[in-house]
Amino acid sequence: MSVLATDVRVRLGRTQILHGVDLTARAGEVTCIVGPNGSGKTTLMKALTGEIPYDGRIELEGQDVARLTPDALARLRGVLPQASALSFPFTVQEVVSLGLLDRRDPRPVRHALAQVGLLDLAARFYQDLSGGQKQRVQLARVLTQIGTPVWHGGARWLFLDEPVSALDIAHQVQVMQIARDFALGGGGVIAIMHDLNLTAMFADHVVVLRDGAVLASGSVAQTIRPEVLEPAYGCRMSFGTQPGSDIPVILPLLAPQAGAADRAGAA
């Protein structure tokens, strides 16, 4: 009931992107991958979902990802991409229906649209939606593909590549809540996150990447800390907690020297 990556290495052209990444993600948990731009998050996601070739070993529910057919993979995991293009004028309902692997029963489509709160827009053209609505339609499509968190006795997996980057604050929480519910239902979630505060709120397990290697891995308490994140991002941060809880709240701090130099340069 897990995703198990051992010594995953990926080379794109002449550049070594991942230098031996180990990762364990358990079903029933939300695992967040964080790290600065260019740290290899998206490449790691592509390897985990079987999209690109890699060295090392990746197991999804005990099966070797490199040996699974696209169809077998599609029944085990759904992937929400960072941005989605659509080349023909499909309606929202039709886009979400693309997630139906077996075409007979259309009910999951309506259910998924209701989950993301877009049932009213089912007959609208996808092209006419806002960026945030499009992202939620895509999430509904992935939920249609991987509707039930548990299937044939095994967990199913949601892979989310920056799922909230196009969303306003209320919809960010809505989408993360859907991911959390999926995990509570017994499924597994692996999400690439830029927002450290949402990560602190929703993650059960955090993996911090830097320069294609795991810098730290563990619970929120173990990873969302200045000692880990400041060197990871090369940025000073202020840490507090949410009122009435011990969930961390992180704000970036202006580096004093750099800030002063900028102001002096402007003057």
Place this chain on the structure above:
Amino acid sequence: MVALDLSFAARDGDRAARARAVTLLLSLLLIIAVLMSLAIGAAGTSLWSTLGALLRGEEISLTDRVVLWQIRAPRTLLGMGVGASLAVSGALMQGLFRNPLADPGIVGVGAGAGLGAIAAIVLAGLLPAALADQLGYYVVPVAAFLGGWGSTLLLYRVATRAGRTSVAVMLLAGIALGALAGAVSGILVYMADDTQLRDLTFWGLGSLAGATWSKVLTGLPIMLPALIAAPFLARGLNALTLGESAAFHLGVHVQRVKNIAILSVAAATGAAVAMSGGIGFVGIVVPHLLRLASGPDHRQLLVNSALLGASLLLLADIVSRTIVAPSELPIGIVTAVLGAPVFLWILFRQRGVLDL
């Protein structure tokens, strides 16, 4: 019943029912077009009464029988095959390139297939005699298929990077491919002797006039596998509208779908070009009209394209052989006169939407 289905607005955003009603209507249209194509012809030989007699099981005259079976029947079959092939290869190519402007005629695949056909006519003498005997009538369509295949592969390699197709690069590469194929074709025409020139002119007119049973039997075996394969690509092409990586995540064997689609486009376009020369705009206009009528879902689009393409080509052929009777207008002129304005209208409507 049909009218009821058509009036149904896509309330829940699913246009599958409407698309099925369109399929039904297009099937009726095709039956009518086939009957018209068999009955209407040059020199006042209208065969409506003959068709009626045939349906009632009565004897018909020898002349009528010859005209019907040796002239009109093969021409009608070839027209259906060519029309369906052009429309389906247009729809396949648009799905493959994820762009409504991709059409074998526009992006140089037709020119590549034409180059293959011309090379086969002019250079057939260079083939080893044994191989030429083996291929027989198939030399021209097979060469056109290879020409179309090569240009589709090349185009896809040039225009697609990291799973995304650049429309601008696709169109520009198509212009270059078309120009190159045209230039090489020109050299070959220059090299041709008088007999070959007559064959070339006959072929290049873009006409169904030369339809014979032997032509039908050479063309259809190449077209049919492509036409039959196309609907099986529907789910993959639907998923590909989200991009190659999303299609893979949806369980589609992307490379396999692309390979079969490219082979089918090459076979259908190659055979159509070999049989009837350049007939333009069917491949772009037919799928576009159908997307407007019932949405872009390839499960219905490919079947409906075959039906509408076949009907349109039969109707265009009827116009081409009656409008200046007893002479004939090349059918390519008829489809261009009808299709080019529609193509311009598509561009007009999509300006601003098209991301070049």
